[in-house]
Amino acid sequence: TQGYNPHQIEHKWQQIWGERHIYRxxxxxxxPKFYTLEQFPYPSGKLHMGHMRVYSIGDVIARFKRMNGYRVLHPMGWDAFGLPAENAAIKNNVHPAKWTMDNIxxxxxxxxQLGVSYDWDREVTTCQPDYYRFTQWLFLLxxxxxxxxxKKAAVNWCPGCQTVLANEQVEDGRCWRCDTVVEKKELEQWFFRITEYxxxxxxxxDKLDEWPEKVKTMQRNWIGRSEGTNVTFTIPELNDAPVTVxxxxxxxxxxxTYMVLAPEHPLVEQVIRGKAxxxxxxxxxxxxxxxxxxxRTSADAEKVGYFTGAYAKHPLTGEEVPIWVANYVLMDYGTGAVMGVPAHDERDFAFAKKYHLPIRKVIDRPGDxxxxxxxxxxxxxxxxVNSGQFNGMPNRKAIVEISKALESQGKGERTVTYKLRDWLISRQRYWGAPIPIIYCDACGTVPVPKEQLPVLLPEDVTFDGRSNPLTTSPSFVDTTCPRCGQPARRxxxxxxxxxxxxxxxxxYTDPHNEExxxxxxxxxxxMQVDExxxxxxxxxxxxLYSRFxxxxxYDAGMVSTDEPFKSLLTQGMVLKDGAKMSKSKGNVVSPDEIIxxxxxxxxxxxxLFAAPPDRDLEWSDSGVEGSYxxxxxxxxxxxxxxxIFEDRPQAEPDVDxxxxxxNRTLHYTIKKVTEDVGTRYNFNTAISAIMELVNAVQSYPQTADRGTLADAIEHIVLLLAPFTPHIAEELWQQIGHRDSVHEQAWPTFDEAALALDEVELAVQVNGKVRDKLTVPAGADNKEVEEMALAxxxxxxxxxxKTVHxxxxxPKKLVNIVAK
Ligand code: ANZ
Known part of the structure; x- marks a missing residue:
């Protein structure tokens, strides 16, 4: 027989599978349906090991589910808009579209070449008009x-290039291109109101019980729900103008003992006017x-502030406390103003110490x-303590009681605040979906009618890194108002x-829809995506954005589920020598090299063998050798x-x-692989079970039943199919099949075959193992005892000695105690 030549068979089968559309x-x-999806890649140019890992994992799941009788959706596509294409355009003078499509x-x-079973008929490419016209459609929705x-928002502005910069283009506070110090500039920007959700x-x-707890915690913290109270102070010198913290x-x-306003707080202007x-x-x-x-807000950042010269009046005591401005209070959280309580807040404590502000204890430790x-x-x-009528009250109770007292006097209100901000979606960039809006002097902001989509990206643009290329295209900018027909701007x-x-x-569920x-x-x-x-x-x-x-x-009645991903599998990193594989560390092994x-x-x-999917995987050259x-x-x-398969004998596993x-090992292996893959995604242990089965076949005597041997071999091929699809297909043909191994039903196991009819026991004399004994599984203790003694x-x-x-x-050991 010929030796194993992966290149030859892999290429051959990839072609045949493609021609036969077996993954359509x-x-x-x-x-039943099963939708399995790997996050689509950014077409940076080359696959790395992280890609290879995630596609391998997804492919095992897809193939396994198909063989288990599901109709499977397993698509792939390209997250193809974004900055790198534009940077390449600036550096190498190649159009972002060409750069992107070449990479794809x-x-x-x-x-x-990896042999992943995608349905390429459903490929989506986000930078193509047939996709982004609907991104625009959704914007309009x-x-x-x-x-x-x-609304106005601060963006990174490079005065040198006269352009807005993405966060990634700001390096140590300077422009990545011209090294000018980057400023913040207020510009009109588009937002999505995610805070409403x-x-x-x-x-x-809480509904996502198949998501890792870790991910849910990260999302909870990001949303950052905080229950609190808005408390209103007044400023005597501004006619008792209210200021709420x-x-x-x-x-x-x-x-x-003091109040702090964020530097951007609108009242700052009023309270400092005319002051020293x-x-x-x-x-x-x-x-x-x-x-x-x-x-500004990191715990160890130096707190810096200035006294404004003005005072605020306490809502309950009437006491006047100084108003400061300081770096550690942010305008876009809460109300942009904070009451300073140095005795009970770490940041306030540090601030009060630095600026010699009074520290007044109002909560005391009970008993001590x-x-x-x-x-x-x-x-x-x-x-x-020191809290008037509330003295002696446990502080948790006081949170409620003081809030109520404020509410009854119209000086406060319980409220909920979120860390989550609205989503700033505007980019002053070329390589993205144009926002389908037109500005008309007469009609104002006018959405492009849906039937006029897509708003295509123009070709007559300049990529010089200086300004948003779209503003350099008159054919794009100058348009007419869809409402009144007068000249307007895009x-x-x-x-x-x-x-x-x-x-x-x-x-992916409906990739060719043109409406x-x-x-x-x-x-x-x-929907939902099952994995x-x-x-x-x-x-x-x-x-979070996808869930939003x-x-x-769902609210618009376009889909019946309000959560997109039923189960989430976050794959671990690929490490080499203990560190993440990365270009900068110079420890990269590329999928190309391995293939x-x-x-x-x-x-x-x-x-798949080196680690369970959610764990980090340590690359090992000897491990690769071992797999080979x-x-x-x-x-x-x-x-x-x-x-044997030429004239395949019926299996008679009971003859010897x-x-x-x-036969027992075979059924055990089927059971193990089915459970490990199907319920736990423990591909590593599934693969070791298959390896054991191969060992058992290799040591199987020539004289034993040939039919049973054929069964075992055929099943090795079937069980390997999701993991190593090419060799499985080739061997499937070699043992006489003409259909594809990937269209076979997943093997089932027979519980009865798993039952042991003999068991091996250790025999101990005074606690030391001296022998091994094989007995019929049904033997009772008395029989076992006699056999051991003999x-x-x-x-x-x-x-x-005398046996005491x-x-x-049962099924483990016999211990004989003798003196
Ligand atoms: C007085 C106080 C006393 C506070 C105390 C805490 C402890 P979380 O839980 O994150 O919501 N704060 C409110 N708005 C702020 C802003 N814009 N910038 C910086 N800090 C702000 O935190 C809420 C607490 O953070 C608020 O409660 C406020 O300080 C501060 F013993 O008020 B606290």
Whole structure:
């Protein structure tokens, strides 16, 4: 027989599968559906090991489900808009579309070389007009539903290039191209009102019982629901103008010794006017505008503030406390103003120490009162002191009681705040879906009528990295108003690419629809995605945005589910020498190299065998070698026994001991692989069980039943099919089949065959193992005891001693106690 030549057979089968369309989705059928999806890649140019891993995992699931009688949807596509294409255009003078489509062609070729079973008839490419016209359609739906709006927001602005920069283009506060210090600039931007869905996005996490707890926690923290109270102070010198703070600790209200406004707070302007510190504060505010939220609020950031010269009046005591502005208070959280309680808040404590502000304790530890002065903030529970009528009250109760007291006087209100912000979707970039809006002097903001979509990206643009290329295209910018027909201007912002990926899984259900993004009928046929597989790096944004989209589409009556992903599998990283594989570390092994050297099946097998999908995987060259040797062994074993299949004998596993044992191993393996793959995705243990079966076949005697041997071999091939599809197909043909192994039913096991008819026990004399004993499975303890005592090795040990007791632990051991 010929040796194992992966290149030859892999290429051959990829071609045949493609021609025969064996992975085309079965739409009409009485089979149950299974939608399995790997996150679609950004077409950066080349697949890396992380890709190979996630596709291998997804493919095992898809193939396994098909063989188990499901109609499977397993599509693939391209998250194809985005900045790198535009950067390539600037650097290499190649159009983003060409760069992107070339990369897609190459990566698709690589995916095919992996032998992944995609239905390519459903491919989606987000940068193509047949897709992005519906991204625009969905923008208009959001707009109609009041979920898309425009407001001023700060963006990164490079004064050198006169352009807006994405966060990734700001390196250490400077422009990536010209090294100019980047500023913040207020510009009109489009937003999606995701905050309107904050509560549902939070609550519905409870429905997702097949998501990793870790991911749900990350989403909860990101949404950041916080219950608190808005408390209103007044400013005497501004005619008692109200100023409201948000606090989660109204129980500490009597401990307020100052107030802080965010530098951007609108009242700052009024309270500093004409004051001695006015100029200094204005400079401070200008500095703050250019600092990121992170650097302002991180726990160890230096707290900086200025006294404004004004005072605020306490709502319950009437006491006046100084008003400060400081870096650690953010304008876009709560009300942008904070009451300072240094005794019970760590940040306030540090601030008060630095600026010599009073520290007033109002919560005391019950039974073990705190000393004075406090050496650090006391942030635990306790009872109220120095708090007038509330003294002695447990602070948890005081949260409610003080809030009520404020509410009854119209000075406060209980409220809920979220960390989640509305989604800024505007990008001043070329390579994205144009926002379908027109500005008309007479009619104002006018949406492009849906039947006029797509708003195509123009070709007559300049990529010089200086400004948004869309603004350089007169043919694009100058248009007419769809309402009044007068000259008008087009919006030149494009959409954040996260929008493209927020609905692609719905498009796959109905990829050729020319009227709508997808029909309800088709979406309902396939949704939810039963298994979604991807990296933990998407745990927050992509998943949250997709959940948001699905909820909006559900509300619009376009789909019947309000959660897109039933089960989520986050695959671990691929490590080499303990570190993540990455270009910068120089420890990359590419899928190409592995396919070149060993073939795709070996690469897949190694990846699936080396670790369970959700764990990190340590790359090992010897592990790859081992997988290759195993496949060679399978090849030889099947080849050596090919002739049995020519005139295949009926299996008679009961004729001899060996066939019975092999038959049992076979059924055990089927059971193990079925359960490991089907319920736990423990591909590694499933593969080791198959390896054991191969061992059993190799040591099976020539004289034992040939039919049983043929059965075992045939099943090895079937069980390997989801993992190593090419070699399985080739061997399937070699043992005489003409149909595809990937269209076979998954094997079932026979519980009866699993029953053991003999069991092996250890025989101990005075606690030491001296012998082994094989007995019929049905033997009772008395029989086992007699057989053990009759053994010659046991007799030797007992020489001259008297047997006191014999303990039989069924199916395990016999212990003989003798003196
Ligand atoms: C007084 C107080 C006393 C506070 C105390 C805490 C402890 P979370 O839980 O994250 O919602 N805060 C409110 N708005 C802020 C803003 N815009 N920038 C910075 N800090 C702000 O946090 C709520 C707490 O964070 C609020 O409760 C407020 O400080 C502060 F012993 O008010 B607290």
């Amino acid at each position: 989705t079965v739409e009409e059928s009485d089979k 062609a190459h990566m698709k070729e690589q995916q095919n 959001f707009y109609e539903r009041g979920l898309a709006y425009r 904050a509560d549902r996005l939070l609550h519905d996490l 948000f606090t989660t600790r109204p129980d500490t209200l009597f401990g307020v 510190q006015e100029r200094q504060i204005r400079e401070f505010i200008a500095r703050m505008r250019n600092e990121s939220e992170m650097s 009162p705190l000393g004075e002065p406090l050496s650090e903030a006391y942030v635990e529970d306790g009872v109220l 919006e030149t912002d494009t959409m954040d690419t996260f929008i493209d990926s927020s609905w692609y899984y719905l498009r 709508k993004p997808f029909s309800k009928e088709m979406a309902d046929k396939w 979604y597989i991807g990296g933990i790096e998407h745990a927050i944004l992509h998943l 989209f699905t909820k909006v589409l 070149e050297q060993y073939g795709a099946d070996t690469g897949r097998l190694f990846i 040797r195993f496949l060679n062994r399978v090849w030889r074993v099947v080849g050596e026994h090919k002739h 001991k060996e066939s019975k044992a092999l 053994r010659s090795k046991v007799q030797q040990q007992l020489n001259g 007791k014999v303990i039989v632990v």
